[in-house]
Amino acid sequence: MPFHDRQMMHVLRRAGFGARPEEIADFAGRGLSATLDEFVNFTSVPDDVDSKIGTPGYAGTTSNGAFSPSTVINDARQRWLFRMLHGRRPLQEKMTLFWHNHFATAYSKVAGNTNALDGTRMMAAKRSEHPGRLQGQLELFREYALGNFRDMLVEIAKDPAMLVWLDGRTNTRRQPQENFGREIMELFTMGVGFYTEPDVYAAARVFTGWNLQRIGGANDANGYYQFQYIAGNHEPTAKEFSFPIYLNGSKTIPARSPADGMQDGLDLIDALARHPETGRRLARKLWQFFVSETLPPDDFLVGRAAAAYQQNNFSVAAMVRMLLFSDAFLAPANHFTRHTWPAEFVIKALKEIGHAGFSMNTALTPLVNMGQQLFEPPDVAGWDLGPNWFSTGAMLARMNFAAVLTSNQRINISQDARGKGPTPEALLTMYLDRLSPADYDRGAYQDLLDYLRAGGTWTGNDAQIGIKAPGLLHLIVGSSEYQFV
Amino acid sequence: MSMTRRDFVRGGVSAFTLGFAAPAFLCDLARAQGSVARNLVVIYLAGGNDSLSMVIPYNDPTYQLRRPTLLIPAGQVLQIGTDSAGNAIGLHPRLTGLRSIFNSGRLALIQRTGYENSSRSHFTGTDIWSTANPANSQGPGWLGRYLDTIPAPVDPLAAWNTTGQTPHALQARLVGVPAIPNPATYAFQSPNSGTNAVDERTYATRISSHEPVGRPHLAFVNATSQAAFATLDRVASVATYTPTVAYANNNGFAQALRAVAGALSRGIGTRVFWVQTGGYDTHSAQNTLNGSYNTLMATLNEGLFAFYNDLSNQGLLNNTLILQFSEFGRRIQENGSQGTDHGAASIMMAIGGQVRGDIYGTAPNLNPADPANPTLENGGNDIRHQTDFRSVYARVIDNWLGGDSVAILGGDFRSGAPQIL
Numbered sequence: 001m002p003f004h005d006r007q008m009m010h011v012l013r014r015a016g017f018g019a020r021p022e023e024i025a026d027f028a029g030r031g032l033s034a035t036l037d038e039f040v041n042f043t044s045v046p047d048d049v050d051s052k053i054g055t056p057g058y059a060g061t062t063s064n065g066a067f068s069p070s071t072v073i074n075d076a077r078q079r080w081l082f083r084m085l086h087g088r089r090p091l092q093e094k095m096t097l098f099w100h101n102h103f104a105t106a107y108s109k110v111a112g113n114t115n116a117l118d119g120t121r122m123m124a125a126k127r128s129e130h131p132g133r134l135q136g137q138l139e140l141f142r143e144y145a146l147g148n149f150r151d152m153l154v155e156i157a158k159d160p161a162m163l164v165w166l167d168g169r170t171n172t173r174r175q176p177q178e179n180f181g182r183e184i185m186e187l188f189t190m191g192v193g194f195y196t197e198p199d200v201y202a203a204a205r206v207f208t209g210w211n212l213q214r215i216g217g218a219n220d221a222n223g224y225y226q227f228q229y230i231a232g233n234h235e236p237t238a239k240e241f242s243f244p245i246y247l248n249g250s251k252t253i254p255a256r257s258p259a260d261g262m263q264d265g266l267d268l269i270d271a272l273a274r275h276p277e278t279g280r281r282l283a284r285k286l287w288q289f290f291v292s293e294t295l296p297p298d299d300f301l302v303g304r305a306a307a308a309y310q311q312n313n314f315s316v317a318a319m320v321r322m323l324l325f326s327d328a329f330l331a332p333a334n335h336f337t338r339h340t341w342p343a344e345f346v347i348k349a350l351k352e353i354g355h356a357g358f359s360m361n362t363a364l365t366p367l368v369n370m371g372q373q374l375f376e377p378p379d380v381a382g383w384d385l386g387p388n389w390f391s392t393g394a395m396l397a398r399m400n401f402a403a404v405l406t407s408n409q410r411i412n413i414s415q416d417a418r419g420k421g422p423t424p425e426a427l428l429t430m431y432l433d434r435l436s437p438a439d440y441d442r443g444a445y446q447d448l449l450d451y452l453r454a455g456g457t458w459t460g461n462d463a464q465i466g467i468k469a470p471g472l473l474h475l476i477v478g479s480s481e482y483q484f485v
Numbered sequence: 486m487s488m489t490r491r492d493f494v495r496g497g498v499s500a501f502t503l504g505f506a507a508p509a510f511l512c513d514l515a516r517a518q519g520s521v522a523r524n525l526v527v528i529y530l531a532g533g534n535d536s537l538s539m540v541i542p543y544n545d546p547t548y549q550l551r552r553p554t555l556l557i558p559a560g561q562v563l564q565i566g567t568d569s570a571g572n573a574i575g576l577h578p579r580l581t582g583l584r585s586i587f588n589s590g591r592l593a594l595i596q597r598t599g600y601e602n603s604s605r606s607h608f609t610g611t612d613i614w615s616t617a618n619p620a621n622s623q624g625p626g627w628l629g630r631y632l633d634t635i636p637a638p639v640d641p642l643a644a645w646n647t648t649g650q651t652p653h654a655l656q657a658r659l660v661g662v663p664a665i666p667n668p669a670t671y672a673f674q675s676p677n678s679g680t681n682a683v684d685e686r687t688y689a690t691r692i693s694s695h696e697p698v699g700r701p702h703l704a705f706v707n708a709t710s711q712a713a714f715a716t717l718d719r720v721a722s723v724a725t726y727t728p729t730v731a732y733a734n735n736n737g738f739a740q741a742l743r744a745v746a747g748a749l750s751r752g753i754g755t756r757v758f759w760v761q762t763g764g765y766d767t768h769s770a771q772n773t774l775n776g777s778y779n780t781l782m783a784t785l786n787e788g789l790f791a792f793y794n795d796l797s798n799q800g801l802l803n804n805t806l807i808l809q810f811s812e813f814g815r816r817i818q819e820n821g822s823q824g825t826d827h828g829a830a831s832i833m834m835a836i837g838g839q840v841r842g843d844i845y846g847t848a849p850n851l852n853p854a855d856p857a858n859p860t861l862e863n864g865g866n867d868i869r870h871q872t873d874f875r876s877v878y879a880r881v882i883d884n885w886l887g888g889d890s891v892a893i894l895g896g897d898f899r900s901g902a903p904q905i906l
Contacts, residue, residue: 113770170769172821179768182605182827192609197863200605204826294702337702369670371649379531379763381608384650390706391651391664392713393671399689399710400674407676438703443695451688455680470676471685479692480706 007032009436010335013485014290015039015324016090018348021434032330039091040146040321049087050126053079058086059350062361070129070136073107073120077374078360080124080138084347085355095145095320096138097343098289101385103156103188104377105137105165113164114225121224122161123375131222132215137161138375146317149282149309150273153188157265158227160212166380169212173235176204183380189272191281195242202239206253206264209234234261245271273314279306283319290323293386294337301326336438336484339386342370344485345398349405349477352435354412358405366404369397390483399478406470406477414462417469421460424452431472437481444479451475523885526745526758526807527628527654530785532765533607534811535825536832536868538773539580539782540594542848544573551818551851555773555825568596570847578774579782582790583834591793591802592836593905595877596846597860599830599870603813607766607827610812615653617875617894627878628757629657630893631886641715644757645748647741652759661712662759668724668744673717690714723747729798732791738762739788746795749805756886762788765811769822776823793836802838806885806906808877809834814868817851817861829867833877835905839885845903846871876902 008028012019015036019027027035038045052058054067061067061078069079080096087093111119121129125136135143137159144152156162157180163169166180181203185195211230216223239253245267253264272278283305287297305319312318323329340348346363367373371394377383406413421427428448432440440448452458452468476482542548543559562575563584574594576584586592600619604610612622625633632644637659644662646655655662665671673689675682693710697703726747732739741760748755764781771778789807796802814831830849850858853865862869875898879890883899884906891897 167769167822167824170822170824175818175821177768177820177822177824178826179766186606186608192606197605339702369649369666378650379607387702387705388650390709391646391649392661392709392716393664393666394649395706395709396671396673396713396717400672403674403676410676438697438700441695441697444692444697447688447691447695450691451684454684454688467677467681471681474676474685475689475692478689478710480697480703480710483706484702 003433004028004436006332006335007330008035010330011035011039012090013348013436014329014338016094017084017344018351018436018485020351023351036324039089040317040324042089042092042146045088047089049083049089050079052086053082058082059355060357060359062359069120070125071117071120073111073116073123073375074361074364076120076124076138077364080374081343081347081360081363084343085350085360091320092142092145095316096141097341098286099141099145099152100138100374101377101382102285103137103141103162104380104382105161105375106377106379107375110161110164117221118223118225119161122159122164130224132224132226134160134224134226144316146315146320148314149278149316150270150314152316153184153269153273154266156188157184157207157210157269160225160227163210163212163227164225168207168210171204171208171210171233173208173233176201176208176235178204180204181207184269184272187381189281190275190277194275194277199241199243202241202253203268205235205237205239206268209258209261210265229262231258231261234258234264236261239264241268241271243271243275274310276306276310279309279314279319282306282309282316283323286319286323288385289338290320291326291328292334292337293339295334298328301328336481338485339389340483340485341383341385341389342367342372342394342398343374345370345483346401348485349402349482353405353473353477354409354416356409356412358408362404362408363401366397366401370394370401371397398483399474402474402477406474410466410470413469413473414466417465418462419460421458421465421469423460424449424458427452427460427465427469428472431476435473435476435482437476437479438484440479440481444481448472448475522804523887524749524756524758524805525628525881525886526742526760526805528789528807528809529652529654529759529761530765530781530809530811531611531761531763532767532811533610533813533815533827534765534831535767535771535778535815536596536811536830537815537817537851538771538778539577540596540832540848541575541577542572542851543575545848545851547851547853553819554823555771555778555819557773561774566844568844568847572848574844574848577778577782579779580786582786582793585790586793586836587842590842591838591840592834592842593840593903594844595833595835595872595903595905596844596848597830597868597871598810598833598846598874598877599814599868600873600875601870603829603862603867603870605813605827605829607812612653614810614812614874615656617878625658626652626654626656627894628654628759629660629662631882631888632657632660632662632757634888634893635660640754641712642719642753642755644759645745645755646759647744648759648761652761655757655759661708662757663712663716663720665716665720665744666741668720668726668747671717671720671724673714686714719751719753722751723753726750728791728795730791730795732795733787736784736787738784739791742788742792743795746792746799746801749796749801750799767815767824768820768826769824771819771824789836797838805837806840806881807834807836808881809836810874816866817849817853817868818866829862830870831868833872833874835877835881839906841905843905845905872903873898873901876900877905880904880906 069075213228284297308318615626617627693707732743815825815828849860879898880902882888882890
């Protein structure tokens with residue numbers, strides 16, 4: 001059996017969610033560079049994944065009544081996981097997850113301030129599913145996955161879910177309210193240290209009037225919320241900042257008539273997108289996402305990625321391309337240095353162990369226990385990444401998901417492993433190649449073998465494989481070596 | 486995640502793995518280290534608590550003017566007396582249980598706690614309260630530093646975090662704190678049963694017992710797994726706890742306190758617990774009397790009062806200190822969204838059988854007209870701190886945990902500490 005190419009497996013893990021055996025064969029036939037090109041230029045691949053939901057050969061979904069991901073949040077969660085598992089545009093889906101963490105918005109508050117139907121629509125509806133042909137926040141992240149960051153910020157500032165989440169829709173002229181004005185600087189763009197408290201107060205005034213309107217009655221199932229600039233709610237006086245707003249260096253947004261006041265926000269967003277710290281901060285976050293969490297971001301590469309962002313009209317694609325085609329990205333020393341997010345861990349295990357007969361619904365509660373409920377980040381700063389994912393409770397939840405999955409897949413696993421375990425070493429070797437965990441040191445490797453031998457003589461017969469193969473996969477997926485990509 | 490924090494994790498892994506007690510000794514250790522008996526339950530109100538709606542200077546003439554829609558009338562607050570400056574103080578109407586504890590002399594309210602140049606960022610603010618270091622809020626937390634002073638080998642249940650991720654305050658160099666959101670699901674499952682399942686637990690424990698060479702990030706995860714395996718069985722004993730009072734099922738905060746009461750009742754030796762409840766970032770629709778803040782106070786009161794009574798019924802109150810904080814207070818003037826924006830000083834509370842109940846510190850004078858008003862800052866917009874929060878920590882470390890606050894806090898903050906213990 002030919003062993004998988006380590007570089008290719010790294011690309012598939014890091015820029016995607018791992019790969020099923022047939023996907024590995026497919027990408028291997030095309031080679032590294034073509035694979036990365038296709039990942040970045042994902043629009044060349046049909047976006048047909050949603051049409052596979054509910055069809056044979058794919059993972060299933062479970063819902064109360066008809067599957068309705070645009071109106072029921074658990075169905076939206078299942079659809080998103082399904083896309084990660086089966087989608088043919090892995091990098092787009094990966095960046096969608098990145099943006100969900102960057103512009104972290106929680107369904108519970110959005111729905112709590114409206115209702116479950118409107119909340120789900122605002123988080124996850126596709127245009128074709130929305131009564132007003134608007135798209136939910138997740139679709140916005142997909143559209144701008146590798147898009148223009150300045151335009152994305154404008155869409156985020158107008159996004160109904162964000163306007164509820166950070167209270168923009170209650171911002172008023174007389175007494176501006178600072179939630180969105182603060183976080184757009186602290187978390188979405190430059191970061192702490194590059195703005196002042198008076199900047200926050202000014203930003204709150206800038207976004208007065210950026211609001212929502214209800215189309216249709218409050219109890220109308222086809223009613224919905226959409227963005228509306230309300231001139232009468234805009235505070236029209238000049239706003240002064242501590243950093244340049246305009247290319248000529250001016251730090252003041254001029255007084256404008258309320259009717260023209262929406263331009264205030266567009267001017268501030270331009271300034272924030274252009275601010276040198278925004279590109280650098282995004283580049284550092286992307287570096288940690290794609291290259292390494294165990295080394296500090298490389299100043300040189302971060303600088304080049306930030307420059308690519310500035311020179312290409314705030315293009316995220318330019319930044320990501322710079323990182324993915326860097327030597328650092330492929331360097332073997334950087335393999336397995338990124339702590340998997342729970343969603344990544346779950347999808348990788350499903351791809352590598354199997355999904356036949358598995359319902360995405362089965363993964364939802366384990367994901368909560370692992371600390372990552374989709375559409376429910378803990379706060380606007382997103383999840384605490386890296387080693388912070390690994391509390392005892394969360395690690396047990398990962399091990400227990402491995403138990404649930406290997407139990408669920410026992411028949412497939414047993415059939416697949418039949419005759420492949422003449423010796424414990426042969427069985428282990430096959431799985432270590434297929435699952436692509438980080439290398440085990442001698443001691444842990446010996447423990448895995450000893451587990452296979454424990455409890456009696458190794459025969460490799462069907463009955464033994466039916467117990468030991470799921471047990472071994474449980475141990476591998478629950479080991480530290482498997483928690484990294 | 487900052488570099489500094491990751492660096493400290495990396496630096497701490499080796500010592501952590503090696504300094505960990507082997508499971509065989511755990512029961513003895515728990516007995517030995519648990520014999521101190523005193524425990525601390527830290528309660529974090531996440532989001533920035535509007536202390537002016539919780540502990541209310543209801544007779545301040547400016548209160549009504551600056552809180553036109555959010556004010557709670559004097560007739561509705563739970564009046565508990567006056568502070569040392571003669572300001573009449575009342576609790577939020579939903580805090581009936583806390584008033585009862587106050588009347589029993591076991592609730593200390595510490596008004597206007599904070600620090601100079603209070604951060605208005607949730608994340609920086611939380612880091613500062615977690616590390617007790619406004620100048621450099623990275624690295625281990627103040628409770629983590631306390632845990633690091635416990636002589637090795639340390640019981641892996643020396644601390645118990647009831648949330649999913651280890652909060653910054655509990656991050657230590659040498660001690661890993663288990664995250665146990667729910668004792669009932671804190672268990673090891675297997676695809677197999679009987680001896681096969683036992684084998685899996687045995688080998689999972691062995692596999693994670695190694696320290697992968699040159700890969701501290703893997704070693705850290707292994708240490709986490711080891712801590713999980715070392716705590717499973719004792720936590721299982723807590724899962725079967727039957728409390729002496731009812732904890733509301735739909736109140737996650739109360740359920741977390743129920744688990745803490747179970748751990749105390751079972752005497753498993755934990756010294757520091759972390760409990761958290763969110764929703765305090767009330768920028769809009771705060772609706773103090775019938776909206777989100779009202780719900781927050783009901784949740785808080787319900788959980789704390791059940792916990793207090795449960796411990797009281799079992800004679801555990803004298804060994805327990807509850808300490809509450811939030812990352813900042815909120816703006817005095819309400820905004821146009823019937824909410825309040827990020828402010829500065831806030832309130833701390835301490836509850837326990839050995840707490841000297843009282844109203845500590847003095848309420849702010851909410852009138853911004855006098856620019857020299859020493860109780861306000863930020864142009865009269867925010868409440869200025871009177872008590873440095875680190876002095877409260879110092880009091881707790883020195884007089885309750887039996888630690889050395891000067892060493893743990895990296896400075897002497899003992900003077901000016903409210904005499905709550």
